[in-house]
Amino acid sequence: MKDNSRRGFMGKAFGAVAGVGAVASLYAMKKSWDPLPSVKAAGFTTLDMSNYEEDVMITEKWRGKPIFVLKKSAKVMKKEEGNPEAEARNIKVGNDNYMIAIGLCTHLGCIPAFRKEEGNFLCACHGGMFDASGLAIKSPPPRGFDIPPFKIDGNKLVLGEVGPEYQAMKDNGVTL
Numbered sequence: 001m002k003d004n005s006r007r008g009f010m011g012k013a014f015g016a017v018a019g020v021g022a023v024a025s026l027y028a029m030k031k032s033w034d035p036l037p038s039v040k041a042a043g044f045t046t047l048d049m050s051n052y053e054e055d056v057m058i059t060e061k062w063r064g065k066p067i068f069v070l071k072k073s074a075k076v077m078k079k080e081e082g083n084p085e086a087e088a089r090n091i092k093v094g095n096d097n098y099m100i101a102i103g104l105c106t107h108l109g110c111i112p113a114f115r116k117e118e119g120n121f122l123c124a125c126h127g128g129m130f131d132a133s134g135l136a137i138k139s140p141p142p143r144g145f146d147i148p149p150f151k152i153d154g155n156k157l158v159l160g161e162v163g164p165e166y167q168a169m170k171d172n173g174v175t176l
């Protein structure tokens, strides 16, 4: 009887320890499958749009991909006038206009180079070209640059978040 109750106590104590252990290991497991804080933060890239100069192409990074940011001058905007495909890709933040795109050629993924003089992009791999709005203007690229998900937040642009402007572009087939 005494022995039994001792066994009962031991059993309960063991059960309690095992329970705590199980909770601890579940917690440890959850921690190991949750993304690290740095990875979470890496899911979004916030760009301060006041940092860019007209006609200067800057390559940012989002989720390991190059992101082309080109603040368009009045001259570039004039050139795009009357071209609905180019106009549909325009991203307006405050009073300024930008081309923002994933900087990978839609042919086989090379990184095209911006040619400031010509105001376009040339992909050295197979000679594909893109204009300043990101449209493909010479094959083999099958389509313009893809546009990353973005949300306009005042004078900032959050890459990785879906804002109404990006959603409209997706719905209208401007980007994949």
Ligand code: FES
Binding pocket: 105, 106, 107, 108, 109, 110, 123, 124, 125, 126, 127, 128, 139, 140, 141
């Ligand atoms: S990868 Fe750019 S043209 Fe082929």
